[in-house]
Amino acid sequence: MDQQKINKVFSLLTLIPKGKVTTYKALALKARIKNPRLIGSIIHKNTDTKKYPCHRVIRSDGSIANGYAFGGKSDQINLLKSEGIAFNKNSTKILPSYIIRTIQ
DNA sequence: CTCTTGACCATGT
DNA sequence: AACATGGCCAAGA
Numbered sequence: 129m130d131q132q133k134i135n136k137v138f139s140l141l142t143l144i145p146k147g148k149v150t151t152y153k154a155l156a157l158k159a160r161i162k163n164p165r166l167i168g169s170i171i172h173k174n175t176d177t178k179k180y181p182c183h184r185v186i187r188s189d190g191s192i193a194n195g196y197a198f199g200g201k202s203d204q205i206n207l208l209k210s211e212g213i214a215f216n217k218n219s220t221k222i223l224p225s226y227i228i229r230t231i232q
Numbered sequence: 233c234t235c236t237t238g239a240c241c242a243t244g245t
Numbered sequence: 246a247a248c249a250t251g252g253c254c255a256a257g258a
Binding site: 151152153156163164165166167168169170171172182185186187188189192193194195196197204 | 237238239240241242
């Protein structure tokens, strides 16, 4: 992986406003990465929750990814709820109005 | 160099 | 809506 693309991904993470989330696909498009899986790989290695809000990144269908390395899905959901993000009835998916599908 | 794996996605059922 | 399948392509073993 290019270091440039990695930096791009993390700088984009810092741009996500509190109370919103974005998707792996959106990040991949903006950072010119061809496979959205690579986004997950990148942010999994650099586990700096304090610097970068990796809990604000979700799948394109609105559900939470499996591999969150800080207590799993439930912790991630709680973090997002504490930021004011609402979920559906099962707490499995984020409501579409909170999701940024395209990054400016 | 060749496999296997993955914080995914779109499509079909 | 929920599940299965195949595709994707770069890292790592």
